[in-house]
Amino acid sequence: MSEGCFLLVPTPIGNLGDITHRAVEALQQADIIACEDTRHTSRLLAHLEISGKKLVSLHDHNEARRIPELLDAVGDGQTVAVVSDAGMPAVSDPGYRLIQACLEADAPFVVLPGPSAVLTALVGSGFPVHSFQFHGFLPVKKGKRLKAMTAGLEADGTTLFFESPHRILSTLEILAEHHPDARVCVARELTKKFETYHRGTAPELLAHFQSHPPKGEIVLLLTSAQT
Structure with a gap:
């Protein structure tokens, strides 16, 4: 056999x-x-x-x-x-x-090696790639979400999360209030026809998505690094 x-x-x-x-x-x-x-x-x-x-x-x-x-x-x-x-x-x-x-x-x-939303988003974001961490989906409760994102911003390099399009506005509101100067990237619909990368501060991205409600699968990337 x-x-x-x-x-x-x-x-x-x-x-x-x-x-x-x-x-x-x-x-x-x-x-x-x-x-x-x-x-x-x-x-x-x-x-x-x-x-x-x-x-x-x-x-x-x-x-x-x-x-x-x-x-x-x-x-x-x-x-x-x-x-x-x-x-x-x-x-x-x-x-x-x-x-x-x-x-x-x-x-x-x-x-087998193959497609990865995490690595695709990391490279496409333009954020630091020398050190990064991925924490899966953000918690549903706002307090735990803030704690997870704060810890990510305190770490070296880039932190990635998966996030629901139904919660991304709430998440950006939390970031805009508590970490308005952090660099943020929202990577949407990776490898698909309407793939987009939106980069900026949380207040800037919040304003954009309030006018353009997001759809599709999202990777949220955060970094406090300036280069």
Whole structure:
């Protein structure tokens, strides 16, 4: 029996042309594809003209139950590709618990490089790249949001967060009140048709988005550095 393996496969964050040759090959050779949303992944596979694959869901609500099943499949010699809806699995997406389980069970896995909203936003912002930190989605409660952003501004380099378009105005209001001089970048819809980068102070960006309500996925970048 051939040895099974997990393949963590990054998928495009917007532009479907960004998928790599290795990612396509991994999806083609997989016996099972574990995905955050089977409907979303089905559309990607249709675009890639890959058919006949067994899709199973793997998300925050079923990881504890699903992981033992996937470990058994790999133990039986099957190849299991793991994808999230966009970008690198396990980065603010399902996958971290699976990797921990692989390490505990000594199950083989390979991580493929590929699209990343974090690195794309970091480079495109023009903010310092020598040192940076990413903290996932900002907290919902305003007090915790302020605390997280303040800590980010006190750190060296650049701090990145994911933020909802429904909360970005509130977040910019918090920054404008407490850190009006901080440098801010709002990166929207990365790699998509209407990709935009807005750079300035929080009061400047707040004024812009009050007149132009934001839509789409957002990466918020903060830095106190002046160069």
